[in-house]
Amino acid sequence: MLINKARDIKSSEITDKEVYLNRRQFLAASSLAAAAVATGAGLGGVLGSPQQAHAGTKLTGVRKSPFSTNEPPTPFKDITTYNNFYEFGTDKDTPAERAGSLITRPWTVKVEGEIKHAKVYDIDNLMKLSPLEERIYRLRCVEGWSMVIPWVGFPLNALIKQAEPTSRAKYVEFTTLLDPKQMPEQRRSVLDWPYVEGLRMDEAMHPLAILVVGLYGETLPNQDGAPIRLVVPWKYGFKSIKSIVRIRFVENQPQTAWMKSSPREYGFYSNVNPEVDHPRWSQARERRIGEIFKRQTLMFNGYADQVAHLYRGMDLKTYF
Amino acid sequence: MTVKSFTMIRVAVFLLCLLPLGRLGWLGYTGGLGANPIEFITRSTGTWTLTFLLITLGVTPARKLSGWNSLIKLRRMLGLYAFFYGSLHFTTYFWLDQFFDMAAIVKDVAKRPFITVGFSSFLLLIPLALTSTRAMIRRLGGKRWQQLHRLVYFIAIGGVFHFLWQVKADTRRPTIYGVVLAILLTYRLAMGLRQKHSASAPPASPGTSRSPAFQSLAEEIEFEKPLERIR
Numbered sequence: 001m002l003i004n005k006a007r008d009i010k011s012s013e014i015t016d017k018e019v020y021l022n023r024r025q026f027l028a029a030s031s032l033a034a035a036a037v038a039t040g041a042g043l044g045g046v047l048g049s050p051q052q053a054h055a056g057t058k059l060t061g062v063r064k065s066p067f068s069t070n071e072p073p074t075p076f077k078d079i080t081t082y083n084n085f086y087e088f089g090t091d092k093d094t095p096a097e098r099a100g101s102l103i104t105r106p107w108t109v110k111v112e113g114e115i116k117h118a119k120v121y122d123i124d125n126l127m128k129l130s131p132l133e134e135r136i137y138r139l140r141c142v143e144g145w146s147m148v149i150p151w152v153g154f155p156l157n158a159l160i161k162q163a164e165p166t167s168r169a170k171y172v173e174f175t176t177l178l179d180p181k182q183m184p185e186q187r188r189s190v191l192d193w194p195y196v197e198g199l200r201m202d203e204a205m206h207p208l209a210i211l212v213v214g215l216y217g218e219t220l221p222n223q224d225g226a227p228i229r230l231v232v233p234w235k236y237g238f239k240s241i242k243s244i245v246r247i248r249f250v251e252n253q254p255q256t257a258w259m260k261s262s263p264r265e266y267g268f269y270s271n272v273n274p275e276v277d278h279p280r281w282s283q284a285r286e287r288r289i290g291e292i293f294k295r296q297t298l299m300f301n302g303y304a305d306q307v308a309h310l311y312r313g314m315d316l317k318t319y320f
Numbered sequence: 321m322t323v324k325s326f327t328m329i330r331v332a333v334f335l336l337c338l339l340p341l342g343r344l345g346w347l348g349y350t351g352g353l354g355a356n357p358i359e360f361i362t363r364s365t366g367t368w369t370l371t372f373l374l375i376t377l378g379v380t381p382a383r384k385l386s387g388w389n390s391l392i393k394l395r396r397m398l399g400l401y402a403f404f405y406g407s408l409h410f411t412t413y414f415w416l417d418q419f420f421d422m423a424a425i426v427k428d429v430a431k432r433p434f435i436t437v438g439f440s441s442f443l444l445l446i447p448l449a450l451t452s453t454r455a456m457i458r459r460l461g462g463k464r465w466q467q468l469h470r471l472v473y474f475i476a477i478g479g480v481f482h483f484l485w486q487v488k489a490d491t492r493r494p495t496i497y498g499v500v501l502a503i504l505l506t507y508r509l510a511m512g513l514r515q516k517h518s519a520s521a522p523p524a525s526p527g528t529s530r531s532p533a534f535q536s537l538a539e540e541i542e543f544e545k546p547l548e549r550i551r
Contacts, residue, residue, distance in 0.1 A: 074355075077355075078355035081354065081355060082355035082356060086490070090488075090489070090490035092354065092355070093354060143488070145356055145359070188492075190489050190490045191489055261489050262489070277431075280432055280433070280434060280485060280486070281428075281432055282427070282428065282431075282432075284424075285424075287356065287358070287359075289356060290355075292358070292416070293419055294417075294419075
């Protein structure tokens with residue numbers, strides 16, 4: 001497979017972890033000191049901000065990735081307060097307010113279906129399945145906004161290789177937790193719960209498709225899909241399912257939550273495509289969060305060089 | 321109630337109606353508009369437009385049910401506030417969202433039903449705002465004025481569909497607006513039928529040849545008169 005990206009950086013160029021961590025501590029300490037001096041010890045507001053309630057623990061040994069974009073990442077605050085996570089409410093700010101009710105430990109992910117090694121993974125073991133990488137990806141929402149997000153995770157194909165799919169496995173189906181006690185909006189039938197998403201096998205095997213466990217070097221905040229979510233950067237954001245409890249390998253194309261909700265508007269593929277409009281709005285442009293003026297949306301969200309071959313010969317207007 | 325104390329109410333309502341705008345200003349000043357401020361402003365001005373349309377449509381039923389006839393004196397102001405927030409909503413789209421990209425706007429209006437219906441409703445509001453003055457009521461004549469201002473029913477229906485067709489899956493809020501509007505329209509329909517029924521009965525006195533609807537409008541305009549004196 002042709003991946004048009006620079007080779008990985010040499011290991012000699014990577015700063016030693018000890019030094020890196022010390023530097024972080026030094027910076028943190030000195031910036032706190034500076035802030036204390038500047039504000040007259042007005043730190044209460046900084047430390048007591050709402051996101052701190054779900055703040056994660058630092059993930060160690062995270063590698064850089066050649067797949068990362070060098071565009072400036074969207075601020076942590078925006079990534080963690082502007083969310084579409086309907087299980088916690090359909091407003092953008094409600095997931096950050098309500099997702100505290102999600103219990104992410106203990107957590108298991110059932111891997112089953114047309115595979116040789118069906119297994120129930122404990123989340124902490126799953127996080128050690130493959131070395132963690134930082135992947136700074138663009139995220140394009142079907143609603144017409146976008147972000148640049150420094151995810152931490154590992155390739156989905158690492159899990160798939162362990163599971164050893166049989167020849168009958170044509171698709172992968174992902175399912176979010178179903179528990180109205182933890183996810184209060186599941187009591188309302190906004191969507192047909194639990195949330196389900198899917199990928200074709202070759203999409204799932206693509207090195208850009210990742211399982212994400214962290215954000216900005218820390219474990220994932222609940223509102224962003226803790227403890228583990230999918231990220232498929234060339235598809236609209238809703239394909240990147242959150243808080244996964246089951247990954248099933250199947251022969252037939254899965255029915256996703258949005259396809260069930262509105263089949264005319266949401267197809268199985270949902271690749272970012274500026275030329276195929278959503279029936280109710282244009283997809284030609286997008287607003288990058290933090291910017292005022294809209295920018296052109298790129299084919300496959302700018303990942304065309306890496307993924308366009310997956311859809312060769314397919315009419316993307318039909319398979320939207 | 322004295323004329324003076326009603327003026328106080330009028331001023332209070334005027335200031336109250338500015339609160340949604342004040343809130344946006346305050347949130348903008350303190351950085352509270354969230355990650356996508358333009359979307360926030362668009363939604364806020366849109367929902368307030370619809371809210372003011374429904375409040376305006378609620379004035380007459382509220383007046384009839386409460387018997388507090390002075391309420392009618394607030395109707396023009398409330399209607400103009402609906403137009404005011406509608407203008408802010410449209411300006412946000414035209415300027416901040418599309419940045420005067422005429423080609424994109426024309427395409428949006430022509431191709432996207434929710435924008436078509438929203439844009440049409442806004443256009444229809446303009447003649448109503450322009451003819452809201454007493455001078456225009458006199459110039460048009462009560463009956464024609466009232467016929468023109470019946471457009472507000474279509475505007476409100478258009479506004480609800482504009483909202484409904486815009487949301488992705490959660491239709492709760494537009495449905496609430498739709499239900500309230502349906503109640504208000506049903507009330508009017510019921511009133512209209514009752515008036516028609518009583519109109520078909522022999523007239524109580526030979527002098528009343530005007531239609532009952534016109535009578536009620538004349539009544540309503542009459543209520544605004546004391547105000548004129550204050551101005």
